[in-house]
Amino acid sequence: MAQKSWMYSVLEAVQYEMQQDPAMTWIFELTPPVASNPNMPVINLETEFGRKRVVNTGIDENWMASAVLGAGLAGSKSATYIPYQGALIPFQVIQNVAGKLRHKTGGLAEMPVVWIIEMTGQTPGFGQQHSCYEEDSYYMHIPGVRTVVPSTPYDAKGMMHAALRSPDPVVYLYPAGLRTLTEEVPDDAYEVPLDKAAVRMEGSDLTIVSSGAGMPGVLDAAETLTEEGMSVEVIDLRALNAMDTETIVSSVAKTKRLLTVDQSYYTLCPGAEVIARAVENVDGVKVKRVAFPDAPPPASPEMFTWMRPNAEGIKGAARALV
Amino acid sequence: MTYDLKPSPQTSGGEAPSSESRRGFLKLAALTGAVVSTTGSRALATGDIGFFAKDLSDEKLIDMYRTILQIRWHERTQADQMLSNPDYRGYNHFYAGQEAVATGVCAALRNDGPFDQIDLVYSSHRPSGHAIAKGVDIPKMVAEMDFRATGMNGGYGAEMHISDPSVGFIGADGMIGPAPVIASGSAFAFSARGSDQVAVVFAGDGNYAAPHFHSTLNNAKLLDLPLIYVCENNLYHQYAHYSYSCPHKDIADAAGAYGVETEIVDGQDVIQVYNAAKEAVDRARAGGGPTFIEAKTYRYYNHWGAPGAKAGELGAFGYDPLAINSFRPEREVRAWMQRDPVDIARKILVDWGVLDDTRAAEIEEEVKAEIAEAFEWALSQPLCTPEDGLEHVFAEGTVPARQFG
Numbered sequence: 001m002a003q004k005s006w007m008y009s010v011l012e013a014v015q016y017e018m019q020q021d022p023a024m025t026w027i028f029e030l031t032p033p034v035a036s037n038p039n040m041p042v043i044n045l046e047t048e049f050g051r052k053r054v055v056n057t058g059i060d061e062n063w064m065a066s067a068v069l070g071a072g073l074a075g076s077k078s079a080t081y082i083p084y085q086g087a088l089i090p091f092q093v094i095q096n097v098a099g100k101l102r103h104k105t106g107g108l109a110e111m112p113v114v115w116i117i118e119m120t121g122q123t124p125g126f127g128q129q130h131s132c133y134e135e136d137s138y139y140m141h142i143p144g145v146r147t148v149v150p151s152t153p154y155d156a157k158g159m160m161h162a163a164l165r166s167p168d169p170v171v172y173l174y175p176a177g178l179r180t181l182t183e184e185v186p187d188d189a190y191e192v193p194l195d196k197a198a199v200r201m202e203g204s205d206l207t208i209v210s211s212g213a214g215m216p217g218v219l220d221a222a223e224t225l226t227e228e229g230m231s232v233e234v235i236d237l238r239a240l241n242a243m244d245t246e247t248i249v250s251s252v253a254k255t256k257r258l259l260t261v262d263q264s265y266y267t268l269c270p271g272a273e274v275i276a277r278a279v280e281n282v283d284g285v286k287v288k289r290v291a292f293p294d295a296p297p298p299a300s301p302e303m304f305t306w307m308r309p310n311a312e313g314i315k316g317a318a319r320a321l322v
Numbered sequence: 323m324t325y326d327l328k329p330s331p332q333t334s335g336g337e338a339p340s341s342e343s344r345r346g347f348l349k350l351a352a353l354t355g356a357v358v359s360t361t362g363s364r365a366l367a368t369g370d371i372g373f374f375a376k377d378l379s380d381e382k383l384i385d386m387y388r389t390i391l392q393i394r395w396h397e398r399t400q401a402d403q404m405l406s407n408p409d410y411r412g413y414n415h416f417y418a419g420q421e422a423v424a425t426g427v428c429a430a431l432r433n434d435g436p437f438d439q440i441d442l443v444y445s446s447h448r449p450s451g452h453a454i455a456k457g458v459d460i461p462k463m464v465a466e467m468d469f470r471a472t473g474m475n476g477g478y479g480a481e482m483h484i485s486d487p488s489v490g491f492i493g494a495d496g497m498i499g500p501a502p503v504i505a506s507g508s509a510f511a512f513s514a515r516g517s518d519q520v521a522v523v524f525a526g527d528g529n530y531a532a533p534h535f536h537s538t539l540n541n542a543k544l545l546d547l548p549l550i551y552v553c554e555n556n557l558y559h560q561y562a563h564y565s566y567s568c569p570h571k572d573i574a575d576a577a578g579a580y581g582v583e584t585e586i587v588d589g590q591d592v593i594q595v596y597n598a599a600k601e602a603v604d605r606a607r608a609g610g611g612p613t614f615i616e617a618k619t620y621r622y623y624n625h626w627g628a629p630g631a632k633a634g635e636l637g638a639f640g641y642d643p644l645a646i647n648s649f650r651p652e653r654e655v656r657a658w659m660q661r662d663p664v665d666i667a668r669k670i671l672v673d674w675g676v677l678d679d680t681r682a683a684e685i686e687e688e689v690k691a692e693i694a695e696a697f698e699w700a701l702s703q704p705l706c707t708p709e710d711g712l713e714h715v716f717a718e719g720t721v722p723a724r725q726f727g
Contacts, residue, residue: 029560029562030560030561030562056562056566057531057566057567058528058530058531058532058559058566058567058568059498059499059528059529059531059532059559059560059567060531060532060533060567062532062533063531063533085496085497085498086497086499089499125411125413125469125480126482127478127479127480127482127483128478128479128480128482128483128496129482129483129495129496129497130482130496259727266722266724288727289724289727290724290725290726290727291724291725292724292725293711293712293721293722293723293724293725294715294721294722294724295711295712295715295721296715298477298478298706298711299469299477299478299479299480299482299483300469300471300477300478300480300705300706300711301411301469302469302477302705302706302707302708303477303478303706303707303708303710303711304711305708306708306709306711306725307708307711307712307723307725308725309725310725313725313726313727314727316726316727317726317727318727320727321727
């Protein structure tokens with residue numbers, strides 16, 4: 001147990017699984033699977049497992065995404081790290097091939113495959129194509145593919161173990177803006193389930209539901225709101241597909257007020273699905289959603305930081321609801 | 323057609339490079355600069371391309387020299403801003419070292435006139451050189467790169483998305499892959515409407531690995547499109563040597579397999595680049611189809627920004643923390659800098675009697691002053707208004723704010 005960075009925690013899980021399974025492969029471009037942490041050995045998958053198993057490719061996310069699927073179909077557990085530049089180039093093979101494979105083969109296809117999809121968007125100035133936080137909405141829509149988005153280093157490690165051990169193909173979203181988070185993370189392998197939300201704070205006045213990069217702003221806002229006397233329940237979705245309806249519904253049944261927070265665009269943001277499930281199951285719920293406007297993220301920091309949901313906006317929306 | 327730029331001591335035999343041969347490859351790449359640097363002007367060695375530069379007016383040649391200098395001093399001035407001005411927020415994927423490629427190609431294009439008659443340029447990464455060579459307003463480009471409301475694109479795009487269709491600069495693309503395919507679509511439109519315009523795409527060696535490279539060339543040849551694919555092979559894509567993503571030493575070998583005309587040029591020599599581009603443009607305008615030009619060149623800075631560089635000095639030699647497993651040997655950078663596109667252009671023009679050393683130096687001072695003024699103007703421009711971020715989503719109107727619930 002030690003304070004660990006996000007990437008160190010994730011690569012610890014990958015390293016362990018690769019040590020257990022000599023057939024497992026890892027494909028990357030640009031971002032080498034290397035992480036260091038104070039007073040701990042450097043993890044470098046490329047040097048530890050060699051370039052036959054850990055491959056640095058050209059800029060070809062279509063190949064990366066397809067190759068891990070093929071490796072999985074051939075019986076080798078496989079994962080790839082798609083940096084934000086190419087975050088939706090793999091969409092076609094994940095959506096129209098992987099997502100349908102088990103179903104269309106009548107359950108015969110086996111796909112122990114993980115696509116780590118990096119989401120950026122936290123750096124004002126890297127606008128437009130290098131500023132995307134919209135991948136959650138796209139990938140969570142695909143049946144047959146588990147889509148998860150951890151928000152803490154602890155969950156990032158545990159969900160990586162679970163993803164690599166899952167018989168289902170997993171889109172593992174990585175909000176790169178969270179790379180600076182550190183926390184106590186166990187050294188040993190452990191799993192965090194791929195279909196369970198986490199209740200981060202308990203309360204009775206208002207339920208706030210968010211995920212991934214939305215969580216720091218939500219926790220910040222919830223702390224202030226609590227100091228102001230509001231009893232806030234905070235839910236971290238973690239699993240986007242399949243979504244943990246039960247946790248949402250039991251919370252909203254108690255609070256009757258629901259605020260969703262997403263860095264993704266307003267239309268079809270994960271919160272839209274959360275709200276739909278809540279009002280389908282609980283009568284008399286008051287709802288609001290905070291999200292990025294339905295506009296591409298502009299480069300200008302003045303425009304971008306105003307448009308990005310933050311703790312101030314969340315607090316304002318919460319006060320208006322309660 | 324292809325020809326050897328230099329002797330090829332390494333024969334890959336078509337096998338994928340092992341780590342052993344990759345080291346040989348890196349040595350060869352470093353050597354290339356050194357070997358070529360001893361050969362002086364190579365202009366006359368390109369026997370199989372027409373020497374079209376003989377027909378250029380002195381005025382045009384001086385314009386080309388001036389363009390190279392504008393790009394060079396834009397890059398140097400911006401790098402200095404990044405390194406020494408804590409208030410400066412802009413950034414670049416620097417083009418320094420590659421100036422002769424954009425300049426030589428754009429000198430062969432139609433850059434003035436109505437939009438439906440000028441040639442179109444697609445840039446991918448390192449767009450500032452392509453933009454300047456195509457004729458964008460430099461102060462407005464500088465303002466855009468620092469997110470100013472009066473910038474070329476109102477602060478919406480910044481460096482990776484600069485665009486000015488009025489001069490045929492369709493613009494940068496922050497992604498590796500799509501630009502060439504889209505450029506082929508413009509070429510398709512020219513062909514379909516019977517225009518003699520041509521479309522040019524600048525893309526790096528990294529684009530080879532993307533499926534888009536292959537789709538572009540296949541369709542351009544199948545439809546004989548007026549497309550010129552300028553592959554700027556600067557040896558590195560992002561932080562990796564191109565031997566990680568391409569088994570060929572000459573990427574033109576792969577392009578030739580699609581039946582496209584290919585030429586390999588010394589990308590440090592603006593005259594050679596111009597000659598190749600002129601031949602390609604003439605072919606395309608005459609309905610002769612696409613050309614693939616591989617310009618062997620080099621970037622003086624690292625992939626992004628100015629890590630490893632020092633204010634007031636050209637080039638980056640230090641360690642780039644992002645280049646974890648493949649960073650550029652300092653000797654390789656210095657070997658390439660011996661064949662500097664500015665020096666080569668100046669020497670040719672002086673040798674040809676187009677100008678003398680004194681005039682050449684005066685022009686450089688004029689350009690430095692022009693670029694300094696551009697930065698001064700740009701950095702005094704107003705910042706963007708936050709609410710304007712909701713505009714330009716559709717042709718009309720604004721979208722609602724959603725960040726406050």
